Each structure stands twice: as structure tokens, then as C-alpha cells.
Amino acid sequence: MPNISTHAAALPPNQIREITQAAWATPGAIVLSIGEPGFPVARHVLEAGMAALDRDETNYTPNAGIAPLREAFAERFGDQNSLEVDAGRVYVTAGAQQGLHLAMSLLLGVGDEVLIPNPGYPTFGMTARLLHAVPVEYPLHAEHGFQPRVEDLERLLGPRTRVLVLNSPSNPLGAVFSEDLTRALMDFAEAHDLWVISDECYESFTYDVPHVSPARFDGPGSARVFTSVTLSKTYGLTGIRVGALITPPGMQQPLDNVMESIVSCVAASSQYSALAALTGPQDYVATALAHYRRNRDAASAVLAARGIDFLDAQGAFYLWADLSHATDGNVRDWVHRLLREEGVAVAPGTAFGSIGEGWIRVSLCGDTDELVEGLSRLPGRPPRHLD
Template sequence: MPDLAAHVRDVPVNQIREITEAAWRTPGAVVLSIGEPGFPLPRHVLEAGMACLDRDETNYTPNAGIPALREAFAARFRQQSGADIGAERVYVVEGAQQGLHFAMSLLLAPGDEILIPNPGYPTFAMTSRLLHAVPVGYPLYPAQDFQPRLEDIEALITERTRVLVLNSPSNPLGAVLAEDLTRQLVELARRHDLWIISDECYEAFTYDVPHVSPARFDSAVPGEARVFTSLTLSKTYGLTGLRIGALVCPPGLEQQMNNVMEAIVSCVASPSQYAALAALTGPQDYVVQARDHYRTNRDAASALLRSKGIPFLTAQGAFYLWADVSHVSGGDVRSWVRRFLAESGVSFAPGTAFGSIGEGWIRIALCATQAELVEGVSRLPAREPATAGAAPVTGTGSQPGQ
């Protein structure tokens, strides 16, 4: 059999899926390794998808999506971000991951460099490698509460750098970029003539701080705008299996985006589009309930970690906690989470799934019932007081005992 292409062989294993699939094969496991919302879908959303099938509306839609859904996405984005965008800049895609793929396909040529957060979501690197590009991690350090520093990013920019990826609220960190820092990052990209891809999967879930989209500080002039925004309804409304999201593009790219859509997917399935339209335009009780649940779970898990002396980054957004288990992981957290699953029946995502700086850390998903979450976190080994006292401060409330 002929060899696979080298760039495919080099795509790393997704360690989140690795541990989660092992947990799914483990009877009775408490699965805290994957971000899967657990609430039943609102009935009006399900009925909108079923009604589409009932009327046999199963033909192609326009490449960019049905007009009403594009307008609904644009209206929500205007409300959430403050950016003045129209529906013509919105392209309906099969989830945020496909939106990221489309954006990178437009922007990256073989050998181009793309700056991605470390720690950051693993498909940033996986997708860029599939496109023959070179992912370069910019560091997010515990000592800076895992916030990016302009000087660290600027030091990595070369003549081959084309794209800066931002992710706020962050998966895996739960960190949120403040307004001033977001503006400065957009200005940095403008100075160096870089594109920005902003992953805003968790924009609906922030706690006591606002979500700030880089698009707010972008130009609206064709040829000067540089921000692509990847959105999804998977997390906001629990529609992970319907694969529905949107990519908001700079103006003037309509023909290129239609070409890319046609080449990769043609269009998104029409039942998913009508279900998404119902989600965006109907009652928003699901979102309110989900946000309250994640906040309550965050507080319960934080209290448990604090009682065990385990440092963690206080989540300001998304639905994850980022916790330091270096006292037990022995310098190989990927192996440790597998042992911990086998011994305790609980799965966490290893920090190394998200980059080298994640060594010694785990991501705890807050989507489960509170009883499951508390049970799972309670099985983590406590940090000895002497060790805990030496642990770094990693965010408000992260120091044991605070």
C-alpha cells in the first residue's frame, strides 16, 4: 500500500479523545474529560429540525446557509460583540471546528506559520498541520495567570507568520481576555499585517466579566479588516451532534468563501440549519440554565480543590477548571490520567493535550451533574501541606486556602 502523506502522519493524537474513549469503555466511569453539555435540548429546537424533514426540505441550501439563519447569527453577533456586521459576512458551517478549517484554508499556504496559544485547543495545531502550515505556540504562563503577553507573541513573529489565533473564553483554561488586552492584540496584528482567527465557542458563558470579541476593534473596510470569528451552537445550546456553527469573515471575501464551501462541504444539512434558527430566535431559557449550572459547578469544584490544597486557575468563562496535579503526575500527566482512570474510575483531560506548558495540569469539565462532578473531583489525591505552600499562585482564588 502506498504511504500516507507526511503531513497526515505528523498530525498528533488528540489526547482528549484518547482518555475519553477509554473512559467510555470503563463501566461506571465518571467522565470529566470532555466538554459535552448534558441538558435535554429544548423541544422547539427539536421540532424545528423534525419539521424540516416532515416537509421534505432536504435539498441543497445556498453554500453560505439559509438567509434567515445567517441573519440570526449576525444579529446575535452584533448583540454579543458590538461589531457592526451584516448577514453577508456570515457563513453557516458544520461546527466551529469546520469554521477554523475554512479560515485556515483561506489564509495559510504550505510553510506559513500560525501562532497558537500554548496551552490551547489541540485542533489549532492539528488543522494547520493538515494544511501543510507550521503551528508555533505562544506561551501562556502560570505566573501571568495564563494570559498572553504582547512581547512573547511579538518575539515569535517571522517573515513567514501569517495568522494569530485567539481563544476567549479559553478552552482549556477558562481564562477570558480583558478589553484592553484584546484591543492591544488586534493592534499588534495590524502592525505586523497578520490575520486573526478568533475562536469564540464559549462566548455565552462568562462569569462576572464581559466577553470581548476582537471583531469589536477590527476595521469594517474591505482590504483592511483582518478578523475571522469562529462561532458554534454546540456549547451554547448543547447541539454538539447537529454540527452547526458560523464563520464571520472580513468583508469582500464572498466569492472566495463560497468556493471554499463548495469544495469542502457544499452546504450544511438543512434540518440542522432550521434547528439552529429555532435555537437562536426562540426562548433562551436553555442558555440561562446552562450558565447557572456551570457557575454552580465551578464553585463546588473550586471549593473541593481548595480544600485539597490543589492549585487551580479560577475560571472566568467556558465550563472548565484548570488544575495543577504535578504533586502526583510525576512529570508525565498523560500517563497519569490513564492510571488514575484505571485506579479511580474518573477521567480528566491531560494538560499536555493542549501544549507543553500543560504538563502537570488537568482540565476538569464542569458539564456533568453536580453529584458526578463532586464525586470525581473528590477522588483526586490531596496535596501535602508543605507542597501546597510552595505552589504558585495561578489566578484569583487559586492559592490553596484562599
């Protein structure tokens, strides 16, 4: 039998899926390893998709999506960021992941380099490698609040650097970029003529701080930002698979060409569900935000009581916690041991990069009592005595 391609064979396994699938096969396990919203989808969203099927809306749509949905995404993104956004710049995608893939397909050639965060979402690097590009990791360290620093980015620049990937609010960290930091990162990108891909999957979920999109600082004479958003997290539509890529002007024709070569278009019924989510009642978003905040506060209290250090989450719905006192330098193996011995699944920090060694990501999506019970089974940090 012939071999598969070298670059596909070299892709590492997704450690989040690895532990989560093991947990799903473990009766009674408390699953805190995956970011799956736990609320029922709003009824008007479901009915819109079913109505589209009843109307036999089962044909191809334009590559970029149906016009009303593109307009709704443009209006929402513009309102959130005090921007005028033309619907012609909006490209409907099969979730944020496809938006990321489309943007990288458009911007990266063989051997080109893309700056990605470490710790950061694993598909940033996986997607780049599938395109024969080279992911270059910029460090996010605990001593700097897991925030990027321009001086670190400067040291990583090379003649093939083409793209900077930003993610705020961050998965896995829950960190949020300030306006000053966002402006500084955009100044860096402009100074070095880099494209920017901004992953904003969690823009609706911040706690006492604003979400600041890099697109706010994207000047008309130097438009360089591709913003990937999704309805998966905001409205709990992970299986509907609808997001959007907001692009600089003039990108639709090349994106049409790329989209046609992959899936042609997003399913029509999914697009009508998405339209209902964006234009209908927004109760789901408010309810989810309040629930995630309560879970963040409850989880923070448990970790603090057990002496476990963690990053104070300002956004998304995850907590990033330091279990290095228990993991013996191999957090990937340790999370499987935790599942076997305590019946709790958390995501290993190394799923998100080497700097995640010793750390775990805890999802705050589910039932509060189950979250608190799961965290109470984590090994507390022994008291630290000063000499």
C-alpha cells in the same frame, strides 16, 4: 499498499478522545474529560429540525447557508458586540471546527506560520498541519495568569507569520481576555499586518466579567478578523453541527469555492434547528450558565480543600488544575492510571500543549454530585512547610 501522506501520518493522537474513549469503556467511570453539555436539547429546536424533514427540506442549500439563519447569526453577533454586522459576512459552518478549517484554508499557504496558544485547543495546530502550514506556539504561563503577552508574540514573529489565533473564553483554561488585552492584541495584529482568527465557542458563558470580541476593534479600513462561533456549546447542539464564521467583507466567493470542495453546505434540517435555537426561547442558555457557575464554585471548593492549585475560571466550563505533585512528570500516563485506580477520567494538560505538563482540565458540564465525587478522588497536595 501505498502509504498515506506524511503530514497526515504525523498528526498526533487527540489525548482528550484517548482518555474519554477509555473511560466510556470503563463501567461506572466518572467522565470529567470531555466538554459535552448534559442538558436535553430544547424541544422547539428538535421540532424545527423534524419539521424541516417533514417538509422534505433535504436539498442543497447555498454554500453559505440559508438566508434567515445567516441573518439570525448576524443579529446575535451584532447585538452581543454593539456592531452592525451584514448577513453577507456570515458563513454557516458544520460547527466551529469547520469554521476554523475554512478560515485557515483561506489564509494560510504552504509553509506559512500561524501563532497558536500553548496551552490551547489541540485542533488549532492539527488543522494548520493538515494545510501544510506551520503552527508556532505562543506561551501562556501560570505566572501571568495564562494570559498572552504581546512581548512573547513579538519574539515569535517571522517573515512567514500570517495569522494570529485567539481564544477567549479559553478552552482549556477558562481564562477570559480583558478589554485592554484584547485591544492590545488587535493593535499587535494590525502593526504586523496579520489576520486574526478568534475562536469564541464559549462567548455565552462568562462569570462576572464580560466577553470582549476582537471584532470590536476591527477597523473598517483594516478588517482582519475571522470569528468562529458555534451552537454546540451555547445550546447543547454538539451533534447538530452548526456554527458560523463571521468574516471581513468580500470573502463569500472564495469561501464558497473552499466550502464546495469540502461538504458543499451544512445539512438543511440542522440549519432550521439552528434557526430555532437562535430565534426562539433562550431558557436553555440561562439554565446552562447558572449550572456551570454552580459546578465551577463546587469544584473550586473541593480543589481548594484538597490543597490543589487551580486557575480561577472566568469563562467556558472547565477548571484548569495543577496535579504536578502527583503526575511524576507524565500527566498523560497519570490520567490513565487515575482512571484505572479511581474510576475518574480527566483530560491531561499535555493534550493542549507542552506547558500543560502536570496540569489537568476538568469539565464542569455534568451532574454536580458526580463532579464533586470525582474530584474528591484526586490526590491532595501534601502540606507545604516554609523553612
